[in-house]
Amino acid sequence: MKDNTAIKALIIKALSEEELSFDEQILLDKWLAENGNREVFDNLRDKDYLRERLKEAYDVDIEEEKKALNLKIANRTKIVEIKNRTSWVRYAAAILIMAGATTFFLLILKKNGVRNAPQQNVATINNDAAPGSFNAKLKLSDNSEIILDSAMTGTLTSQGNALVMNKDGNLVYTGQGKNETETLYNTLVTSAGQMYPIILSDNSRIWLNSSSSLKFPVVFSGKERRVEVTGEAYFEIAHDASRPFIVAVNGAQVRVLGTKFNINSYSEEGPIQATLLEGAVQIKKGIQQTTIKPGEQAKVFDKEIKVVGANLEKTIAWKEGRFYFEDDDIKTIMGQISKWYGLDIEYKAVPDQLFNAIINRKVNASIVLKALEATGDVHFNIEGKKIIVTK
Amino acid sequence: MTDEQIIIGLKDKDPSAFDAVFAKYYTQLYLFTNSLIKNPTESKDIVSDTFLKLWENKYRFTQIAHIEGFFFTTIKNSVIDRSRKNKKRIEVENVLSKSELFSVNGVERKFLEAEIIQKILEKINELPERTQLVFKLIYLEEKSRTEVAELLNISENTVRNLNASATKALRMAFGNEQLALVYLLLLISAAY
Numbered sequence: 125m126k127d128n129t130a131i132k133a134l135i136i137k138a139l140s141e142e143e144l145s146f147d148e149q150i151l152l153d154k155w156l157a158e159n160g161n162r163e164v165f166d167n168l169r170d171k172d173y174l175r176e177r178l179k180e181a182y183d184v185d186i187e188e189e190k191k192a193l194n195l196k197i198a199n200r201t202k203i204v205e206i207k208n209r210t211s212w213v214r215y216a217a218a219i220l221i222m223a224g225a226t227t228f229f230l231l232i233l234k235k236n237g238v239r240n241a242p243q244q245n246v247a248t249i250n251n252d253a254a255p256g257s258f259n260a261k262l263k264l265s266d267n268s269e270i271i272l273d274s275a276m277t278g279t280l281t282s283q284g285n286a287l288v289m290n291k292d293g294n295l296v297y298t299g300q301g302k303n304e305t306e307t308l309y310n311t312l313v314t315s316a317g318q319m320y321p322i323i324l325s326d327n328s329r330i331w332l333n334s335s336s337s338l339k340f341p342v343v344f345s346g347k348e349r350r351v352e353v354t355g356e357a358y359f360e361i362a363h364d365a366s367r368p369f370i371v372a373v374n375g376a377q378v379r380v381l382g383t384k385f386n387i388n389s390y391s392e393e394g395p396i397q398a399t400l401l402e403g404a405v406q407i408k409k410g411i412q413q414t415t416i417k418p419g420e421q422a423k424v425f426d427k428e429i430k431v432v433g434a435n436l437e438k439t440i441a442w443k444e445g446r447f448y449f450e451d452d453d454i455k456t457i458m459g460q461i462s463k464w465y466g467l468d469i470e471y472k473a474v475p476d477q478l479f480n481a482i483i484n485r486k487v488n489a490s491i492v493l494k495a496l497e498a499t500g501d502v503h504f505n506i507e508g509k510k511i512i513v514t515k
Numbered sequence: 516m517t518d519e520q521i522i523i524g525l526k527d528k529d530p531s532a533f534d535a536v537f538a539k540y541y542t543q544l545y546l547f548t549n550s551l552i553k554n555p556t557e558s559k560d561i562v563s564d565t566f567l568k569l570w571e572n573k574y575r576f577t578q579i580a581h582i583e584g585f586f587f588t589t590i591k592n593s594v595i596d597r598s599r600k601n602k603k604r605i606e607v608e609n610v611l612s613k614s615e616l617f618s619v620n621g622v623e624r625k626f627l628e629a630e631i632i633q634k635i636l637e638k639i640n641e642l643p644e645r646t647q648l649v650f651k652l653i654y655l656e657e658k659s660r661t662e663v664a665e666l667l668n669i670s671e672n673t674v675r676n677l678n679a680s681a682t683k684a685l686r687m688a689f690g691n692e693q694l695a696l697v698y699l700l701l702l703i704s705a706a707y
Contacts, residue, residue, distance in 0.1 A: 127580060128627050136634055140686040160620060164628050171654075177632045178639075179655055180549060181542050184559070190537055193563050197570055419526070420577065432575040433526045451571050478571065 131155050139168055200478050251506045253465040253489040256334055258293055260320035265308040284308045286325055286342035295322040299343045311339040316466035327362040331443045334463045356388045358443045376409035376424045386439045396424040399439045447485050451478045454502060465489045473515040477501045518579035525573040544586055547629035551594045561593045587626055638685055649674055650681035
């Protein structure tokens, strides 16, 4: 669609019978010469035509339409707000406030005491699934593997000039790349229900989400710092003007100087989404390239890169240990739940509402599902390793 | 609200930003849609659904031009979908031939026209209350000066003056009698 601003102003000026400058007249004549435009202009100068259109416009009550729209929005989106708390009673209280239908549920809880309540009162959900954890697998340069657990401490191994440790729940690489003969690569891999943070040899920090991988050199040598990612990861890259940091992801490259950003490249979620929190990044795929600013997200499609705005809190909620759903449909929500809990999803029905919820994800699946159920628009059953979704 | 404030407001889920977009675009989008399907009820539905989609996609937009493009495309597609589903051939043919509907320029022209009419409407709404009322009664409802004078309990002279000041402020060919007179004189003198 063309930008009409200029011609619009010109037409209004001409209709108001104001005098046009020489250049303005030329522009107007040029526009009028195009097929069909003369008719538009003449119509607008016809007082009967204009009268009819204006009457049409005045026929609409904008306030009424706005109210109707707000109602539509309210009906479509259900709010479930459960913030980052560990006490079950507080979860249940929040559900009560939002949904009302769970009054009975809450009363039972209060009578039986706080912490043990969930297990006894989960009426509809037969099984459950534990939340994901800080675990991962590290593949070394010789293809051997180390199973990682955030509880581990101390040196795990050495790779060339680098020392590999697990400290404070992070995988840490220290070392200098001065006397490298060849670059050694390691790969950090997470499966469903796992996530892991790593600190690279240049002090860059990366959080890897579930079903993802990060391939990186054990020490950074050379003019660039380059890693490869699949799935989702959040980056806080150490500033180093002399060595740009490059993330290769599914045919695209994200080039950074010193910055905080998130990359989501789960194939089922569509295009690669690179969201910038701080700093500056440049995204490149083939001949397409674009730079984004903090608060923006680049969506990398096959033939183009689109830049849109982003909800930063939502983007890195996973790294903060939360689910953050905002006007999300049930399929999007179940996609995330499936990855975190390692469960399959089966749809017996697909509710078409949109949901808003911020839920601590360090809890069992049943709690998250119960929270969504409290809206009354969706129902779940866990059978073995599968969640069944109904209306 | 400036355009920049609107974009930022939308990302922040600020309801007043959404209200601002609604106020800024509703009329022209309704006029646009109605010019394509000539059905007020369905037009309101389509426009309302379009705003709903905007709400659901509020983070996508980094410039106001994106929002306008989004409106245009969404409504155009809704109308095309509707004409496909519509079994009543007669109703559809009445409005736009299939080729016109798919002709990008034709549809863009209708969008432009709707934008301009909204601008004119906004100018009318800027008139002082009484002047505005008189103008609307005379121009839109085509009431005579006598009827208006009676209705508002004012003199016919006042009606004439208020209307004149309206058409002067709007400075558009709303059938200002004095202008008509001038044209007539010009025509007469031109004949000689």
